[in-house]
Amino acid sequence: MSHVPHELAEEFPEHVATISHLKQSDAHFARLFDSYHEINRAIHRAETHVEPVSEAVEQEMRRKRLALKDEIYSFLRAA
Numbered sequence: 804m805s806h807v808p809h810e811l812a813e814e815f816p817e818h819v820a821t822i823s824h825l826k827q828s829d830a831h832f833a834r835l836f837d838s839y840h841e842i843n844r845a846i847h848r849a850e851t852h853v854e855p856v857s858e859a860v861e862q863e864m865r866r867k868r869l870a871l872k873d874e875i876y877s878f879l880r881a882a
Contacts, residue, residue: 818879839871
């Protein structure tokens, strides 16, 4: 598979160590992290037409990804 854009390490490069630590020490953060990556990869598959979806579904997935990213960033700021 080609490079998947919007990976958290790219979105928050200054927080890579914190992300790694929180994934192992905080179960809620780990679930958020996994959910973000799952939806991010689904969006990438839709955008590259590997698994096409309707425009409405793709937009909803993007909204969910943004909400997860905001929640993850809140964790990172607090850490």
